[in-house]
Amino acid sequence: MKNPILPLLGLLAVTLAGCTTPGGVNTVQSATPAPAFIQDRRVVTDAYLASDIRVLGVHQTRVSGDLLKIEVVLLNTTGFDRQIHYKFEWQDSAGMTIASPTGGWRVAELKSKEEKAIAAVAISPSATDFTIKLQQ
Amino acid sequence: MKSLRSVAFFAVILAGVSCVLAEGAKYVDPSGTKTIVTLNQINPQDWANMADQMVGSLLESGVLERAPEKPAIMAISRITNKTQMQIDTDLLIKKIRVALLKSGKVVTTTTVAIGGKNEDPLAADAAEQQKFVSGDNTPDKQPFYSLSGKILEDKVKNGRVTQVTYTFQLSLTTIKDGLAVWEDEKQVMKQDKKPAVGW
Numbered sequence: 001m002k003n004p005i006l007p008l009l010g011l012l013a014v015t016l017a018g019c020t021t022p023g024g025v026n027t028v029q030s031a032t033p034a035p036a037f038i039q040d041r042r043v044v045t046d047a048y049l050a051s052d053i054r055v056l057g058v059h060q061t062r063v064s065g066d067l068l069k070i071e072v073v074l075l076n077t078t079g080f081d082r083q084i085h086y087k088f089e090w091q092d093s094a095g096m097t098i099a100s101p102t103g104g105w106r107v108a109e110l111k112s113k114e115e116k117a118i119a120a121v122a123i124s125p126s127a128t129d130f131t132i133k134l135q136q
Numbered sequence: 137m138k139s140l141r142s143v144a145f146f147a148v149i150l151a152g153v154s155c156v157l158a159e160g161a162k163y164v165d166p167s168g169t170k171t172i173v174t175l176n177q178i179n180p181q182d183w184a185n186m187a188d189q190m191v192g193s194l195l196e197s198g199v200l201e202r203a204p205e206k207p208a209i210m211a212i213s214r215i216t217n218k219t220q221m222q223i224d225t226d227l228l229i230k231k232i233r234v235a236l237l238k239s240g241k242v243v244t245t246t247t248v249a250i251g252g253k254n255e256d257p258l259a260a261d262a263a264e265q266q267k268f269v270s271g272d273n274t275p276d277k278q279p280f281y282s283l284s285g286k287i288l289e290d291k292v293k294n295g296r297v298t299q300v301t302y303t304f305q306l307s308l309t310t311i312k313d314g315l316a317v318w319e320d321e322k323q324v325m326k327q328d329k330k331p332a333v334g335w
Contacts (some may be wrong), residue, residue, distance in 0.1 A: 037331050063196045064241065101186035101234040104167030104181060121192040123235040135169065 024113025052078045068127045071119040074108035083109050085135040088120040090127035098124050175328040182324045186304045187231035193320045200241040203280050211248045211279035219289035284310045296330040
């Protein structure tokens with residue numbers, strides 16, 4: 001007697017295989033070490049997201065004289081293409097969040113095993129600190 | 137009697153299910169992730185995203201630091217809508233203006249515009265009147281920069297998949313020499329797949 005589950009399992013495997021993207025992303029870059037990441041503090045409420053999309057580090061600089069620019073380097077550790085939502089928030093020296101007319105959640109797409117940088121510039125010179133939020 | 141009781145029972149169940157399924161109007165955060173995404177429209181989150189990217193690009197370029205007077209005065213020139221939709225380009229430009237004003241790098245004039253169509257005719261008239269009464273002959277402050285741009289739409293279809301691209305192009309021109317000192321182009325791309333079965 002043949003197991004009736006087997007063909008179904010086979011069909012499921014084929015379907016799932018169709019959903020995945022084979023292979024990761026190959027990269028070539030300068031051998032010179034990149035500038036060090038700044039120290040950051042992380043709060044993880046979604047352990048799966050933190051494991052799948054790893055934050056490798058944060059770069060910080062000033063542009064246009066006095067505006068804070070932040071770049072976050074992410075790595076998709078999974079074997080699948082992933083889409084995540086992210087949001088930058090800016091705080092002044094008193095810790096107050098600076099409202100922005102252009103702020104909001106954005107979408108980033110990372111290929112399997114891809115390293116990708118997401119960046120933002122604070123619109124106010126009073127921004128001295130930042131928060132980056134990541135969501136599935 | 138028994139059938140009446142079952143009808144009443146099912147009516148109550150149905151009412152309960154309807155209450156659970158009914159989705160009335162509700163507030164959503166305009167900058168959140170629960171906003172509606174449509175293929176054939178530029179959604180509020182698209183405007184905000186484009187304005188954010190454009191402002192970031194402009195501030196990062198450092199050109200605003202080259203203006204002799206700070207904050208630099210900017211006039212809004214023509215923003216051409218080349219899409220098939222009727223859109224108010226202020227949905228993009230106003231966000232950019234507010235962000236640039238907050239940056240302290242730029243102020244926008246509301247009394248200088250294309251064809252003399254001022255955004256604020258009252259301010260323009262009042263300033264003229266004041267100058268006439270006081271006999272002040274000093275020339276008005278003129279904008280140093282002009283912001284112009286275009287919004288384009290491109291639609292392609294491949295099988296059941298439709299892809300719409302909205303392209304946003306902006307240029308910042310130095311008025312005294314007519315040179316574009318900053319330009320950028322950003323895109324919003326959306327895809328929708330029709331179901332294999334159905335309408």
